[in-house]
Amino acid sequence: MPPTASSLDRLEFRDRDQVHRLAARLHDQMQRLGGERVSVMHVCGTHEQAIARFGLRALLPAGLDVIMGPGCPVCVTDLPEVDEGVALARQGVRIATYGDMLRVPGTAGSLADARSAGGRIDVVYSIAQAVEMARKSSEEVVFFATGFETTAVTTAATLLSDPPGNFSVLSAHKYIPPVMEIVAEMPGSRVQGFLAAGHAATITGWGVFEPFVARHKLPVVVAGFEPLDILAGLCGLVDAIAAGNAAVYNLFPRSVSREGNRVAQDVLWRVFRPIGGRWRGIAHIPNGNLRLRDEYARFDARSRFEIDLAGLWQSAPSTLVQACRCGDILAGRSSPEDCELFSQQCTPENPVGACMVSTEGTCRIWHEYGGHLDLRSAP
Amino acid sequence: MCLGVPGKVLDVQGMTATVDFWGVQRQILLHVVDAPVAPGDYILNHVGFAIRRIPPEEVAATVALFEELLSAGKTDLMAGEVRAQVGEVDASDG
Numbered sequence: 393m394p395p396t397a398s399s400l401d402r403l404e405f406r407d408r409d410q411v412h413r414l415a416a417r418l419h420d421q422m423q424r425l426g427g428e429r430v431s432v433m434h435v436c437g438t439h440e441q442a443i444a445r446f447g448l449r450a451l452l453p454a455g456l457d458v459i460m461g462p463g464c465p466v467c468v469t470d471l472p473e474v475d476e477g478v479a480l481a482r483q484g485v486r487i488a489t490y491g492d493m494l495r496v497p498g499t500a501g502s503l504a505d506a507r508s509a510g511g512r513i514d515v516v517y518s519i520a521q522a523v524e525m526a527r528k529s530s531e532e533v534v535f536f537a538t539g540f541e542t543t544a545v546t547t548a549a550t551l552l553s554d555p556p557g558n559f560s561v562l563s564a565h566k567y568i569p570p571v572m573e574i575v576a577e578m579p580g581s582r583v584q585g586f587l588a589a590g591h592a593a594t595i596t597g598w599g600v601f602e603p604f605v606a607r608h609k610l611p612v613v614v615a616g617f618e619p620l621d622i623l624a625g626l627c628g629l630v631d632a633i634a635a636g637n638a639a640v641y642n643l644f645p646r647s648v649s650r651e652g653n654r655v656a657q658d659v660l661w662r663v664f665r666p667i668g669g670r671w672r673g674i675a676h677i678p679n680g681n682l683r684l685r686d687e688y689a690r691f692d693a694r695s696r697f698e699i700d701l702a703g704l705w706q707s708a709p710s711t712l713v714q715a716c717r718c719g720d721i722l723a724g725r726s727s728p729e730d731c732e733l734f735s736q737q738c739t740p741e742n743p744v745g746a747c748m749v750s751t752e753g754t755c756r757i758w759h760e761y762g763g764h765l766d767l768r769s770a771p
Numbered sequence: 772m773c774l775g776v777p778g779k780v781l782d783v784q785g786m787t788a789t790v791d792f793w794g795v796q797r798q799i800l801l802h803v804v805d806a807p808v809a810p811g812d813y814i815l816n817h818v819g820f821a822i823r824r825i826p827p828e829e830v831a832a833t834v835a836l837f838e839e840l841l842s843a844g845k846t847d848l849m850a851g852e853v854r855a856q857v858g859e860v861d862a863s864d865g
């Protein structure tokens with residue numbers, strides 16, 4: 393079912409009038425651009441959920457493309473990173489991780505597969521629960537840590553508050569600002585501006601985007617998660633693009649300041665350092681991965697264990713996995729509708745790619761909210 | 772995952788706060804919150820940590836979206852994330 397009347401009805405609670413005023417303003421702005429197409433990218437799974445859930449794409453002018461970029465941390469966790477977790481589980485090490493990670497396919501199976509094969513994998517809601525598990529036991533507990541900077545902050549804070557000696561972290565944390573640079577520089581990139589996620593910016597502050605804006609001459613608008621926040625953000629972005637204004641605009645001042653949360657930033661960078669690494673399906677991202685600093689090597693699963701990856705890599709990915717277009721989708725070059733497996737062979741029950749596993753993955757979101765997110769393309 | 776969920780602080784013991792999320796109480800850690808937190812304050816919870824103390828004048832606007840989300844059906848992704856954050860269900864299904 394396409395998101396039709398019911399999702400628009402739901403908008404009433406957020407002031408239908410204002411929504412329509414903003415939408416009308418967007419149409420005007422686009423008209424003034426005289427038929428030029430405008431493409432903007434957001435980098436947040438929660439933005440995509442809100443856009444899909446409230447049927448916002450149906451309100452957008454025809455020439456405005458709102459693309460979801462690499463805003464799903466689970467989806468950009470690279471195959472070898474999943475493999476490290478799977479290998480550790482197969483070696484008999486107890487793993488704790490966030491629920492979304494469980495079914496993400498690695499080169500040879502997922503953590504869920506490792507669990508079916510006897511591996512001990514616990515799903516936790518917070519790293520604090522993984523620490524509790526370690527405290528109550530004498531065996532090694534590895535927390536397989538995924539997520540962007542907002543989540544990495546909680547991993548860092550945990551390591552700074554004296555976790556037990558049998559606790560360690562396998563970090564697959566990622567840092568968003570560098571990937572925006574890479575996406576903006578991709579040959580053929582149509583992205584003319586970015587919508588940045590309010591809560592990540594709550595931590596980093598909007599100032600973190602200033603160097604990006606200076607280098608790429610593209611506007612960045614920080615927006616919240618309500619329908620009105622997102623529409624206002626898009627209005628701001630289209631305005632900035634039309635006027636050729638490359639700057640950072642903070643349209644979520646009720647949560648985001650220029651400096652952000654200094655306490656959290658300090659905690660983050662005390663424990664982590666950025667290093668280059670692959671983001672699944674996208675590219676090598678310089679400074680895009682967060683690894684533990686040497687001072688915390690004793691909590692680093694990578695220095696604590698011999699992780700036997702070679703044993704895993706005997707088997708090649710199946711052909712279905714090779715047909716997955718997740719990478720192109722995350723880079724904003726394709727949409728789920730371009731994938732022939734979408735909602736056919738690939739469903740949340742039987743995901744082929746990570747984008748169908750995570751509740752923040754574009755394929756999963758489009759599948760749950762009806763597959764056709766744009767009423768203009770709905771049957 | 773970046774949808775921080777607002778909750779009301781009931782009690783603070785050292786670095787742990789007891790926070791009420793629509794009737795569900797949870798222990799939330801205060802190691803990275805940006806300002807001192809006291810009972811009666813609202814915080815934004817992200818995976819068991821307060822990432823922000825919500826200034827009083829912004830509480831109403833911040834809570835409103837979540838009120839609506841919590842009334843949504845079980846399969847709704849945003850609602851599911853809010854429920855996981857407030858501990859109504861565990862986040863175990865992938």
Ligand code: SF4
Nearest residue numbers: 716717731738745755
């Ligand atoms: S629908 Fe499935 S196979 Fe296709 S791109 Fe999305 S995750 Fe990959």
